[in-house]
Amino acid sequence: MADIAYPIVDRTLPNGLRVVVSEDHAVPTVTVNIWVNVGSRHEAPGRTGFAHLFEHLMFQGSRNVASGEHFSALMAQGGRLNATTWFDRTNYFETVPKGAFELALWLEADRHGHLLDALTQENLDNQRDVVKEEKRQRYDNVPYGTALIDVYATVFPPEHPYHHPTIGSMEDLDAASVEDVQAFFRRYYGPNNCVLTIVGDVTADDAFAAAETYFGPLPASAQPPAPVLHALEPLTEPVRLERLEAVPNDRLYLAFRLPPDNTDEFFACSLALDAIGGLSTSRLMHRLVRDEQVATGLSAHGMGFVDGVSLGLVSVDIAEGVDPEVIEATVCEELERFVAEGPTPIELESSMAETERGWLSSLASQDERADAICHYALLTGDIDYVNTFLERVGSVDAAAVQAAAARYLTPASRAVVAYRARPEEPELASEPEQQEQPEQPEQPEQPEQQEVQSA
Amino acid sequence: MSEPSATAVVEVPRPAVVPPEPYTFPEGRRRTLDNGLEVVAYDVPGQYVHSVRVALPLPLARERRDIEGVATIMARSMDEGTARYSSAEFALLLERRGVALGTSISEAGLTVDIDVAKRHLGYALDLLRQVITEPAFPATEIDRHRKTRLAEIEQERAMPAQRGAIELIATYFDEAERASRPTAGSRETVRSITREDVVAFHADNVSPVGGTVVIAGDLDGVDAIAEIEAALGGWTPPPAPGSAASPWEAARVADTRERIVFIDRPGAVQTELAVACPGPDRSFPGGWSPYPVLGFMVGGSPNARVDAVLREEKGYTYGIRSVFRPRRRGGMFLTSGSVRADSTVEALGLLLDLLDGGREGFTDEEVRAGVDFVSMTAPGRYATADAIADEAASLSLEGLTTAFTTANLRDMVTLEADRLQAAYRAFVDGRWTIVVVGDAASHLEGIRALGRGDVTVVAG
Structure with a gap:
């Protein structure tokens, strides 16, 4: 490390x-x-x-x-x-x-x-x-x-x-x-x-x-923050929403209620999501994308929040002619298998290695490092978070990952949003695996953009 | 509506600004290996993720017309197994040490990237060597990447900005030019690509001759050039490298490029606009340095000319951006963004007036702000290993080194309004290629009535 x-x-x-x-x-x-x-x-x-x-x-x-x-x-x-x-x-x-x-x-x-x-x-x-x-x-x-x-x-x-x-x-x-x-x-x-x-x-x-x-001259004008009160348990049975839309391919989102950010349980859920669908060697990547070739895109990650709950999200772009219900059943099967087996040592090693490189890269620039320091100073109170995060994640063991998956990432606790392509408009489609981006006042600045990437 | 609680506060005077020292891009150490690879190493203390970029010139026009996209499928399949490892085994080798490997194809070449924590550099370079010199290209993986690209094409067609970009190059460039079609290929050509095509394209075109390897990161205790030589020094050029003669010519624009194409999207709540004309490349005789500044003054911020009106005054858009995009030869001046549907006609008219208005010149205040922004952001923009490596690699594909970056910034600070106006006028003459993606039933007549060019309507 x-x-x-x-x-x-x-x-x-x-x-x-x-x-x-x-x-x-x-x-x-x-x-x-x-x-x-x-x-x-x-x-x-x-x-x-x-x-x-x-x-x-x-x-x-x-x-x-x-x-x-x-x-x-x-x-x-x-x-x-x-x-x-x-x-x-x-x-x-x-x-x-x-x-x-x-x-x-x-x-x-x-x-x-x-x-x-x-x-x-x-x-x-x-x-x-x-x-x-x-x-x-x-x-x-x-x-x-x-x-x-x-x-x-x-x-x-x-x-x-x-x-x-x-x-x-x-x-x-x-x-x-x-x-x-x-x-x-x-x-x-x-x-x-x-x-x-x-x-x-x-x-x-x-x-x-x-x-x-x-x-220094500004008065302490803000009112005291409201306490955090909204702890949410995982769903106890699946809920779902189906949309028939002008999209190019069917896409499934499986969402889960995770524990709040900055807890060992949240870190464990993130490692579990990596092994299930986040890594390029993940279980779902092997099965859906590489072996069976029934999906053209896949992502899985946790989004950390402070107020009693976080969000876990698995999304799958479904290949043409494949039944989304079959894909959903496969994802559920892999979730159950993960809960039963826990992560392999190689899955944990890979997830940690990716986490480490990603973390070091995000701290490489002064501006991103400042943002990370400020983020955790405000939301966790810990000014030293950027220095200790990898050690904390690294201390989460296989048993903890398995236990977190068993509590938060079971098929029964899933919320499914299914976007189905409207048959009469087969042309229409979407952008690949868009990461959530915060709202901002301005489009990102690129003063001297490289390369004419034509389309 | 002053705030009672704040009026008692003593005002703190606005501080003066101390100007920064002139900027110099970091110096790299260079060596040319026996096989023709140029290696450049940038020591950037404190950068603990190393960035390695292998940039290999490869004119996209080398693709056969009926299998365009083969370079992209090749690039995306290079890490899908090698002489020694299966695709799944290789993915695991990368991921267990957190090696991020990426490949990309542009009009000028192939780039293979790795980013890796410092202590795994040697390990990662060996994987890099395998990807470049002994990819296995398994048929199942080629097939998968072909399908993925076909799905991606449908997704691109559905996104207004990307749909507009595809139409723009098709309208702007002569149809005989490779540049008139998507870099990663079209539906028909991608469908035709076979494993044999990919294998042959790799064998014929991926060569160390003329290529550049860049490494940037904290090199304390690392002999980076020796490590790269150990990994890639034994890579021998293929028998007939670079067969195409004199490939670097500017792509010709279409004789019919001065017109408007309206892509009909019934019911669209926004209209996507793209407006283009020719622009320079980095070796333009009058110098490249005016063009990033011009792009910024015209459409680089909420206070630039375009958004000062269309965003901050009118509220028609979240933001419209102008940029001069250099190619290896020639370039394009592109302005694009989306506007509220019911403002479509007025917004396009205003936009064209603002773009044409640059021919009348820029104020000294605009010039100072533009020059200072682009030149003084350089130290921050080039502070990280990946940014340094990216700059060096992309310039190498244009036949330049990062000495260009430093010289260009030095020239930039000398710019005055006259030279910027002349630079703008060298390309902007009011003849525009325009693509509109929106609801034709509502806006077509209005766009025609602007009188800014013949309008062709195509299905969305």
């Missing part, structure tokens, strides 16, 4: 802001990354999609910053920046040349402290339109685009915070008012409800001092 030892220190300002710093002098840039403890799970009924719409408004100006200036001022200094919203949180981040590091903090402090000074009905209406186009582009106008929305609604009960997607509904977006924005900001935004992480070519002392200078 790789020995990871990024230097990470923290300090909490009197106003409650936790500041985490990791020095890295390899490149003359600094990443500023802020995680706010609010996501779509906090949204009120009738206001789904609001946390994400709000995040867009954070780019529309604040007390001393004009609309759009956050983007333009930092980009003009060589900053790369964005923000994303997901079930449990919202993050804001920029990587800038070190000489612009204090400007980044000043801009962040202005909007995190004084957004409402610049809020207008016009800005809200404009960004509402932009978000609706984001929803159409990523969900409504692409095959299988709404499948994961169906998955959340099928596996989690209606009153549960993960029942609805972060993107929300058109009706709820339409209903959002300026008063909603004001109330949301006053309740959730403030230094006492977020973590500020600074990674890069700056000393810890200078980073703490700058955080104090720019964020």
